[in-house]
Amino acid sequence: MPHPMPLAVSDLNTALNDANWDALVIVGESFDHTLPTELIEKINEIKAADNRVGNTLLTFITDVVAQKRVVLAPTGPLNRYFDDSRRYYDAAKNAASTLLAMGSTKPLLVVLDNDDIKFQNATLVSYLGFGQAFWEPLEAREALGDSIEPVAMVGVVGNNFDAAEAAAIANGQYVARDLCGTEPERMAAPRFAEYCQQQFEGTNVSVSVVDDMKTLETEYPLLWAVARASIQVERHQPRVIRLEYVPNGNIEQTLMLVGKGIVYDTGGADLKTGGHMAGMSRDKGGAAAVAGFMKAVSELAPVGIKVVAEIAAVRNSIGAEAFVADEIITGHSGVRVRIGNTDAEGRLVMADLLSRLREEALDEINPSLFTVATLTGHAARAFGPYTALVENGVARANNLGNKMVEQGDLVADPCETSLSRREDYDFVRPRTKADDLLSSNNGPSATTARGHQFPMAFLSIVSGLDKHDLDSDQPLPYVHIDIAGSGVDGGDWQHGKPSAAPVSALVKTFIG
Structure with missing residues (x-):
């Protein structure tokens, strides 16, 4: 536990060239900054033909990154007074459900942070959203095997991320879900x-x-x-x-x-x-x-x-x-x-x-x-x-x-x-x-x-x-x-x- 275990990855470019990760999830308000130029250009190319880019969860295949499978998970607007960190949590949780449908077992999570202090834990929150989506009930695991939770590890790229703290919180949440559910x-x-x-x-x-x-x-x-x-x-x-x-x-x-x-x-x-x-x-x-x-x-x-x-x-x-x-x-x-x-x-x-x-x-x-x-x-x-x-x-x-x-x-x-x-x-x-x-x-x-x-x-x-x-x-x-x-x-x-x-x-x- 937890599922998945987080592995903090410090260098974005190195991570995007690592084929050990089998799918890439990008969580952010928009996808026109922070990312490598070649990837931004690919996203903009798709955006020119598909208005869903930046407005709803979207997947595509590309050779620009080693993972090939890419999930864009927009948070929606973050500038309003009532927007809070759940924008990241919900976006990541929805993306995680898509990963399961894809058959991904070792995803790379990239979180494009917002400078507003209220989103200071955006990377942690996104990772915890993954955990919520991947959890399956204890009785289901006992009946069907642990394979129904196929993701054992996720790479995490983002600011202000303490992998040990994240794992501890996710472990605690996993226990709480087991006992409650x-x-x-x-x-x-x-x-x-x-x-x-x-x-x-x-x-x-x-x-x-x-x-x-x-x-x-x-x-x-x-x-x-x-x-x-x-x-x-x-x-x-x-x-x-x-x-x-x-x-x-x-x-x-x-x-x-x-x-x-x-x-x-x-x-x-x-x-x-x-x-x-x-x-x-x-x-x-x-x-x-x-x-x-x-x-x-x-x-x-x-x-x-x-x-x-x-x-x-x-x-x-x-x-x-x-x-x-x-x-x-x-x-x-x-x-x-x-x-x-x-x-x-x-x-x-x-x-x-x-x-x-x-x-x-x-x-x-x-x-x-x-x-x-x-x-x-x-x-x-x-x-x-x-x-x-x-x-x-x-x-x-x-x-x-x-x-x-x-x-x-x-x-x-x-x-x-x-x-x-x-x-x-x-x-x-x-x-x-x-x-x-x-x-x-x-x-x-x-x-x-x-x-x-x-x-x-x-x-x-x-x-x-x-x-x-x-x-x-x-x-x-x-x-x-x-x-x-x-x-x-x-x-x-x-x-x-x-x-x-x-x-x-x-x-x-x-x-x-």
Whole structure:
């Protein structure tokens, strides 16, 4: 992994004369500069007879370059204020699909950079677009063989390209796609844990798995409630997976992440109906992204940064043991939670893990906490394909969300921030003295006002983080990351390829 591995090629002319590469892809806004004169003349000759040159993806054959097969992948305009690095990502991804149809197995990628600083990572982004196009689901590789991913290496020519960093991010994205995009039996909770153990075996990331049912019941009561109906089926039993990277030398910063790993979501007693259950094997996208981020961290081995990730891998099943609305369950923090809707299970499985990490964070150096989840339809409705970030007061004061927005735009992994407001905390307030907190309302989040913002308030209170905000002697920054709109291509949760959001945004923001 990843597919394909990048090989940085420093000299363009040498690369174009190297017949070891079997196809040439050129990504850029136009094709009248940077390239050798003979190649530009050939492109202009074709352009004189074909208006598609520079306007749409185009292929041709020529003896001007050793690769002979050429794919021109125009980005479209780059001069408008709303143009961002996804222009390069999309162009490269489309070109990669054409390469597969051609039968290319060793392409050369040439990226014609734009001088605008917002396209500074154009070469990296184009390479990552290749990775998205070439990935095939884990079950497909296991059934048909690795040959269905025929491209093992790509030569890369372009500015500001660090091949090691690119490979690490692509490896992380590959892991995230595997975990998110795999069907519910192949990636049931125990097998999710096994995949993580295999990925990090012999690396600088330690893996521990809580698989004892009594421990899960007593130490993770809210997670256990969601898992209750799955316990009787051994292959569906829940797991808590901990991944930890500790750098050599002094620690200057600690990142602590919780990932929602609902390996299948029936909705529980509030059963999903009308076809809405299809695609719910991807409700583990947040956990998948967290594991993918840890894969990138492992390969980059950052100095001075400790990273701890915990994953709640749970199946939300329906059955006689299923938890139901109106139950009151006391979480790890001691907060009594009244269940509003069993289909709002993701926040529950993360709650106890976040509470435990909150306790740990008090003894860590410069900690920041995150939850990553495919949590609400409202995030997709509000922001479309953008990752939603909801910060507590400390995170906002530290500008964490805006940093992720800035870096995400530079690596085609865009995010948008939402303010946490008093209405969000009012929404989850207790209605009686019997409980301390309401998990949700009983309507769809997509049609609920502030449907993606109020879950952050719930998670803050249920984990005890509300006691560590700006007015605390021990403030802890916390960002809730909702990828319900960004987690798959085209918003198609049943068939779209997992996007691996927000792996690259997290890496570029916090790892360097």
